[in-house]
Amino acid sequence: xxxxxxxxxxxxxINLMANSQIVINNTDMPAAGDKINVSTxxxxxxxxxxxxxxxxxxxxxTLIPMSQTVDTFxxxxxxxxxYYPSFITSANQALKQANINLGVLQxxxxxxxxxxxxSSYSLIGYAxxxxxxxIPLKYNTADRxxxxxxxxxxxxxxxxxxxxxxxxxxxxxxxxxRKNIVDGWGTLKTPYGTFPVMRIKSIIxxxxxxxxxxxxxxxxxxxxxxxxxxxxxxxxxxPLLEITETSVGIMPSFTTTITYIDSLRNLNPFxxxxxxxxxxxxxxxxxxxELFTIKxxxxxxxxxxxxxxxxTGKEIKILDQGIKDKxxxxxxxxxxxxxxxxxxYFVKFKFNQIVYTRKLVIL
Numbered sequence: 001x002x003x004x005x006x007x008x009x010x011x012x013x014i015n016l017m018a019n020s021q022i023v024i025n026n027t028d029m030p031a032a033g034d035k036i037n038v039s040t041x042x043x044x045x046x047x048x049x050x051x052x053x054x055x056x057x058x059x060x061x062t063l064i065p066m067s068q069t070v071d072t073f074x075x076x077x078x079x080x081x082x083y084y085p086s087f088i089t090s091a092n093q094a095l096k097q098a099n100i101n102l103g104v105l106q107x108x109x110x111x112x113x114x115x116x117x118x119s120s121y122s123l124i125g126y127a128x129x130x131x132x133x134x135i136p137l138k139y140n141t142a143d144r145x146x147x148x149x150x151x152x153x154x155x156x157x158x159x160x161x162x163x164x165x166x167x168x169x170x171x172x173x174x175x176x177x178r179k180n181i182v183d184g185w186g187t188l189k190t191p192y193g194t195f196p197v198m199r200i201k202s203i204i205x206x207x208x209x210x211x212x213x214x215x216x217x218x219x220x221x222x223x224x225x226x227x228x229x230x231x232x233x234x235x236x237x238x239p240l241l242e243i244t245e246t247s248v249g250i251m252p253s254f255t256t257t258i259t260y261i262d263s264l265r266n267l268n269p270f271x272x273x274x275x276x277x278x279x280x281x282x283x284x285x286x287x288x289x290e291l292f293t294i295k296x297x298x299x300x301x302x303x304x305x306x307x308x309x310x311x312t313g314k315e316i317k318i319l320d321q322g323i324k325d326k327x328x329x330x331x332x333x334x335x336x337x338x339x340x341x342x343x344x345y346f347v348k349f350k351f352n353q354i355v356y357t358r359k360l361v362i363l
Contacts, residue, residue, distance in 0.1 A: 021151070021152055021185045022196050022198060022233070022234055023149050023151060024148065025149050025150070026119075026120075026121065026148055027235075028232070028234050028237070029121045030071075030095075031073065031093065031116075032073050032074055033074075034071070034072075034073045035072050036261060037068060037069075037261065037262050037263065037264050038071050038238070038260070038261060039063075039067070039068050039191075039259065039261075039262035040067045040069075040257070040259050041064055041065060041066060041258040041259075042066045042258075044060070044063070044243065044256075047059070047062070049229055049243050052184030052199050053183075054152060054184070054186070055185065056186035056187075057189070058186070058188050058197075063190060065191070065262060068262065068265060071095060072095070073093050073094070073095055074094050074095075074096060076088055076092065076094055078094075079109070079111050079113075079127070080109050080129070082134040083111070083127045083134065083136055085136075086125065086136035087113045087127070087136065090138070091113035092114070092116060093113075093114050095112045095114065096110070097110035097112060097128075106131055106132075107128045109127075109129045110128040111126065112125075113126070115142060118148065119148055120142075120145075120147050120148060121144075122142035122143060122145060123143040124138060124139060124142050125138035135164065135166075137162045137164055138162060139162045139176075140160065142158070143160045144158040145178075145180075146232070147180065150200070152182055152184070152185045152198065153182060154180075154181075155179070155180065155181050156180050157177070157179040158177075159177050160175075160178070161173065161176075169212070169213060170210065171210070171211045172210050173208070173209045174206065174207070174208050175206065175209075176205070176206045176207075179202065179203045180201075182200050183199055184198070185197065186199075188233070190240065190241055190260050190261075191260075191263075192260065192261055192262045192263060193358075194359065195233040195346075196233060197231040198232050199231050200232065201227065201229055202227070202228040204224075204226040205226075206225075206226060207224075208224070222249075223248065224247070226244065226245065226247075227244070228242065228244050229242065229244075230242045234309070235309060238261065239260075240260060241258075241259075243257070244256065263354050263355060264352075275298065275300060275302055276296060276297065276299060276302075276351050276354065280298075281349055282294075282296075282358075283347060283360055286359075287361035287362070287363045288335065289362075290334065290335075290336070291333065292332070292335070293333070294306060294320065294330065294331050294349075295329070296328075296329055296349065296351075298324060298326050298327060298329060298351070300326050301323060301325050301326050302323070302352050303322070303323055304320060304321065304323070304329070304350070305321050305350040306318070306319040306320040306321070306348070306349050306350070307347070307350075308346070308360065309345060309346045310344075310345055310346075316345065317338055317339075319331065342362050342363060343361075343362055344359065345361075345362065346360070347359075
């Protein structure tokens with residue numbers, strides 16, 4: 001009877017831990033050198049992604065990826081040197097963007113510049129070479145995307161303006177007003193896995209004004225109304241899922257984009273060699289007591305990195321590392337000797353750049 005009561009108490013404690021709020025801080029944001037696989041889905045289907053609340057579960061496991069990119073974060077000093085005067089002292093990382101070719105207008109070396117500090121994660125501005133002319137666009141006040149620590153119920157706002165005046169060419173300004181509301185917390189499920197998250201809703205008003213010296217009359221301003229929904233977890237860098245609604249002017253309709261962190265997927269109909277599938281990874285027994293085994297089946301020899309994290313995102317232990325052979329690989333771990341205490345954990349399996357996550361319970 002005492003043993004049964006003890007087990008019930010432990011499981012209750014574990015469930016409370018699993019269902020508690022996480023706190024997001026600057027260590028959970030991207031860092032220079034990060035490369036993160038991002039999938040884009042065409043539609044959310046029948047999911048009402050606006051629903052939210054405390055201890056809420058969002059199930060997006062039916063998302064179908066249509067395309068994939070890799071978000072690549074770099075140091076400011078690794079961007080073109082002609083961007084330095086605008087960003088070297090105000091930003092501490094940059095995100096490389098794709099080049100844009102519009103025929104008469106070509107944009108290359110495109111970057112977003114960010115600053116990650118103890119108090120916030122903010123967009124400092126943009127820069128690009130437009131027809132080979134370097135054009136930086138920096139906000140007078142940084143666009144604060146996240147204020148730390150991120151807790152349920154938090155509300156904050158920023159007003160940002162960026163202006164650019166190019167002699168003999170013209171003038172451009174961007175006015176942005178952002179209001180962030182932390183309107184939910186709970187569990188997010190995507191094709192990538194299941195994670196504890198905080199949910200942020202951002203309401204953005206953006207006005208773009210352009211005048212050209214070659215045109216004698218002012219061009220109409222473009223007004224964008226944007227709503228961003230972001231689900232943020234511990235130790236993932238960018239949001240695990242982000243849905244953005246954008247409407248232009250007074251038009252009632254809007255476009256929606258859906259992106260989420262994902263494993264590397266074969267979206268090429270002609271195929272690429274597969275390293276491993278989600279079904280070929282297991283941890284057993286789970287819940288575990290004295291011992292547990294991690295097991296995976298590789299399609300080819302790859303670099304493997306397996307680490308365990310607690311619910312706050314703190315790294316607890318490197319479970320396995322190194323080049324592993326094709327076929328079944330497994331390793332048995334003793335939580336006691338590895339100083340992995342009772343509780344709920346996440347085990348992150350990284351195969352080259354492909355990442356999977358599993359939940360592990362230690363009794």
